[in-house]
Amino acid sequence: MTSSFQKVRALTGMKDLLPDSSASWENLEATIRAWLASYGYRNMRTPVLEHTRLFTRGIGEVTDIVEKEMYSFNDALNDEHLTMRPEFTAGMVRATIEHNLLYDRPQRVYAMGPVFRHEKPQRGRYRQFHQIDVEALGFAGPDIDAELIVMLSRLWKLLGLNAIRLELNSLGQAEERAAHRAALVRHLEQHKSVLDEEALRRMHTNPLRVLDTKNPVMQSMADSAPRLYDFLGEQSLAHFQGVCDRLDDAGIPYTLNPRLVRGLDYYNLTVFEWVTDQLGAQGTVCGGGRYDGLIGLLGGRPAPAVGFAIGMERLLDLCEQQEAADSRPECDIYMVHQGEAAQRQCMRLAERLRDEGLRVIVHAGPGSFKAQFKRADNSGAHAAVVLGDSELESALASVKWLRDQDDKGQGQQEPVPFDQLATILKTRI
Template sequence: MLTTGPRGTKDILPDLSSHWRYIESIARDICNRSVYQEIRTPIFEHTELFLRGIGETTDIVEKEMYTFIDRGKRSITLRPENTAAVVRSYLEHKLYADLQPSKLYYIGPMFRYDRPQAGRYRQFHQFGVEAIGAKGPVIDAEIISLAVLFFRKLGLNELMLYINSVGCPKCRPVYRTQLKDFFHEKLSFLCEDCQSRFERNPMRILDCKNDKCAEISNNAPHMVESLCEDCSTHFSQLKQLLTAAQIDYIINPRLVRGLDYYTKTAFEIQYPPLGAQSAVCGGGRYDGLVAECGGQPTPGIGFAIGLERVLLALEKQKLLPEVNTAIDVFVAPLIGAAQAMAFGLLVKLREQGVTCDMDYMERSLKAQMKYANKYPAKYVALIGEDEIAQGKVMFKNMATGEQQLTDSKDIIRMIKEGMEK
């Protein structure tokens, strides 16, 4: 039906848009104070970017991408995440020539063909942060602290931060062998997806949401026990930095995240009251992604926060601000001949920064006053036959009921004076 949106999409109606603006304003304020600059990448990219960047063995690439052939016979994909796109932009526009690290953030829609459920849609929105160019654990700690600060500023509690190290190309092959040895005799009990992952990327088995696979992998060896000296030192220093910042964390050795580009630090923030879909933030280090996308080996780290899930969490804790539809002035033309004068006043008020509206439906005086109260409006500027003849406006204070005939040239001054009292 044309009156129904595609499955997995949701309209953000006017009465909820203020909640989105509130969350986005918190995100922008935190990033601005931490000297992260906004980047806006295209909603679609060449499919190859995600095949190489995210990894062909991931669920996103194998099952969830919206991919199509355009009229130029090119394979195009709606972005399922934005880190790969940010890295592509970083390389294309030579941001590496600027002061490093490049500290960037974005807010926008992503697309994945997934089963719709509470807080999870096929078009969803993310607030994400990326820092490209720094390799030390201090930038890891900063990225994590920004995510934590975002949730703190929103007033959310009951949040749990999980961290892990997924190693690097030097130590991961050793761990890969250990995992394959562990899962070899259990392979027939794993789900079909995990059986496929066994040869291609056995670490992804640890990320499987299938209950049977999760149970089997409970006793699997931990990556943190196989870290090389560099990864071990990096992880140890990260923990010290988080402790210094008074950020509580839990080490989760099963946390590998769902994207192939992660190295060393991986982290996730969960809000347990959301149930099975409790993850509200995920991120980690991706030191090999820039090179995979065609650049020089360059370290990077970032996170992404699902805004729909954040909204659900804020609703559960009753932390969303009340919607404020109040306006300063409602201009009420009482006869048809007053519309021109009313509209002229309306435009002048708006030019002077006054929030105002007027009647467009030729309502009666009683209906207009009722309409003004619904906003509510602080003042009403009434213009009828007498006001037109005298070139004046009847200015009414809706709180006190006081009204006075005022020269139209002075209406802006009077409104501002009244607003300042």
């Protein structure tokens, strides 16, 4: 009897992690925990569900996350409006306030796990995805801002990643941002004709985010907008210079990006992103910054804070790309032979090829042509050089191309004179 039950599949944008791939996650998590422990950061675990008002207050009501992306619902049993966490910071700050963690000392803490946003699924962006969130709570100086960035530079080295670059900016303080905001709104009003619907909606509620546009029609307008950096006072400039000096001390290169912003009022001073060109449109691997106003905004005694978040899916994607790039084949050429005389000639020819910088494996011991070709293919070699009795008599090696390189004809064989073998192989590989 056939069951009428309709097969259930995973929800769109929510991905199963199967045993073959979970090992990569476990290895990455272990590396991250050891890395964070080496800087004195301790783990914090907060609930997946929080009161919705925590995020509307902590993230901002006029952000995309709150307006479009949160998974929220009414808990009829307790008559509460709840939300599955779309990010970690608000919940970690809530826990810090609730449990009075800053009573006797600052805190270095981190969290790791799933977060939820109702976004259009695409590469590096899912509806359930995972973040590493690191927060330094109660620290005011530029030294901690720089420490977080230096930490991240060390993580990229631990993971063997070299295609990530640092972008840096300062948002100054509230009064400096207010002066800049007024100038920015005037600028936007003068360019209303090029603003898209989203920019017009944000022009007065969240104008900084308008500058973070991907709309090519608005790029010239954004490039000519007043720069927040030009509104910074002496103390803000000194803080930013302190961060830059420490990054220079550590030998960490960075680019000043005046359009790198955060659209919420409690963000201040340092903001940074680590970005890559290897993940398509979703190029930000890590984003962070100082948010000295958030603890007070959520009802705690005002205290400085700075932190960052890393998207684990994007980080794993980068790691896998790096591993693929680093995984060289065993050799460039695999020598296949039949008979002792052919093997000895292969060994002589192999030395000539190595003199030209080619990496060569000569099949060791006897074996059928079929077995040797299988081994040649598994080696990742570009070509197999075949020698048997007929090749020895004619002094012509038979070259079989195993990889499709510039239309050389994968799977095809061609005779090549012994004395031309090194030259022809080197020019084609």
